[in-house]
Amino acid sequence: MQGEKTFCKFLSANDTGETGGHQSGIYISKPAVPIIFDHPFEKGENHERTIKIIWQGEFETEGHCKYYGQGTRNEYRITGFGHGFPYLHAEYTGALFVLIQMSHDDYCGYVLNTDAEIDQFLDAYGLTPPQTNRLLEKNELIPELREKTELQDFLKRIGGTFPTSEEMSSEARLLSYLSGITKNMVIEDPDRILVYWTESEYRLFKAIEYNKYGARVRLGFDNIDDFMVIANQLSNRRKSRAGKSLEHHLEAIFDGNSLNYSAQAITEERKKPDFIFPSIEAYHDMTFNADDIITLAAKTTCKDRWRQILNEADRRKDKPKYLCTLQQGISSNQIEEMHTEQVVLVVPKQYIKTFPADRYDMIWPISRFISFVKEKEGLA
Numbered sequence: 001m002q003g004e005k006t007f008c009k010f011l012s013a014n015d016t017g018e019t020g021g022h023q024s025g026i027y028i029s030k031p032a033v034p035i036i037f038d039h040p041f042e043k044g045e046n047h048e049r050t051i052k053i054i055w056q057g058e059f060e061t062e063g064h065c066k067y068y069g070q071g072t073r074n075e076y077r078i079t080g081f082g083h084g085f086p087y088l089h090a091e092y093t094g095a096l097f098v099l100i101q102m103s104h105d106d107y108c109g110y111v112l113n114t115d116a117e118i119d120q121f122l123d124a125y126g127l128t129p130p131q132t133n134r135l136l137e138k139n140e141l142i143p144e145l146r147e148k149t150e151l152q153d154f155l156k157r158i159g160g161t162f163p164t165s166e167e168m169s170s171e172a173r174l175l176s177y178l179s180g181i182t183k184n185m186v187i188e189d190p191d192r193i194l195v196y197w198t199e200s201e202y203r204l205f206k207a208i209e210y211n212k213y214g215a216r217v218r219l220g221f222d223n224i225d226d227f228m229v230i231a232n233q234l235s236n237r238r239k240s241r242a243g244k245s246l247e248h249h250l251e252a253i254f255d256g257n258s259l260n261y262s263a264q265a266i267t268e269e270r271k272k273p274d275f276i277f278p279s280i281e282a283y284h285d286m287t288f289n290a291d292d293i294i295t296l297a298a299k300t301t302c303k304d305r306w307r308q309i310l311n312e313a314d315r316r317k318d319k320p321k322y323l324c325t326l327q328q329g330i331s332s333n334q335i336e337e338m339h340t341e342q343v344v345l346v347v348p349k350q351y352i353k354t355f356p357a358d359r360y361d362m363i364w365p366i367s368r369f370i371s372f373v374k375e376k377e378g379l380a
């Protein structure tokens with residue numbers, strides 16, 4: 001569905017009311033203000049207007065677009081969806097909220113609450129979780145080409161082909177170094193550099209996608225079959241990239257911190273954790289203390305799929321298991337379920353604030369996980 005403007009974000013505990021604070025409704029970041037107001041406001045006064053939102057294509061509510069500018073507050077929210085509104089409850093923390101402006105006062109709203117739904121939307125736009133919480137361009141398939149010389153050189157080298165996922169992730173990291181990110185950040189601020197690399201790869205992927213398909217899309221299609229061929233190619237490549245990007249960048253962070261690990265190694269039968277520390281050899285050595293073995297799964301989103309990691313390594317079955325994700329926000333109930341199953345969430349530090357405040361101490365930033373592994377491996 002194509003509208004005038006589209007906004008998406010993961011619902012935080014603050015949005016769903018799970019924090020127990022005085023705020024109410026869905027917070028809209030300041031760069032995304034054009035989705036609800038014609039222009040931003042200055043502090044000192046409150047502003048409000050009413051819109052109509054059709055939810056999931058099924059039912060309609062009013063929404064009150066509000067700017068709170070008095071006192072200490074300086075924020076934008078959409079509130080007032082009416083009694084019985086189903087989506088602002090704890091179980092929707094971490095769901096993906098999509099708002100489409102069809103006309104000045106008419107909107108379509110969607111709340112995607114399963115990994116499959118979220119991935120389908122992200123894949124359609126070629127997004128990863130760090131690229132949410134913003135306005136989306138009307139046609140993100142054809143962005144303006146304002147690439148740096150290094151990017152243009154890379155596009156020339158690959159011609160009309162797509163690089164492998166490893167090559168794309170590696171090039172994204174190289175481009176980030178050329179644009180001012182220092183290699184020391186891998187050690188000094190791994191949380192920040194993981195998000196930066198993910199965003200850099202997204203921009204690189206879009207440029208490659210445009211380079212290969214942009215001219216074809218601009219020409220249009222003679223029939224549905226031709227369109228579906230291109231659409232399927234785009235969708236499959238986007239899914240493939242999203243599934244491997246996080247793993248590649250984590251490997252680079254672990255290498256930069258001199259950690260010992262095995263990636264995608266088989267434990268028992270066909271079980272294959274994403275990472276085992278210090279090595280798969282140590283895992284299969286029954287004389288090696290199981291308490292000194294660490295497993296880490298990498299999943300871009302994990303609202304449903306986190307349970308898949310519970311049985312990936314028999315020697316860690318009754319011990320803590322670690323899960324790195326770019327998911328922003330998960331409900332208290334789900335975090336409690338993970339805690340019961342000894343699953344520890346590992347997320348970029350800047351994302352922790354999107355989770356329920358009373359669960360902050362259960363969530364590890366990337367830097368803490370790295371320090372933990374270094375201590376186990378005697379590298380600290």
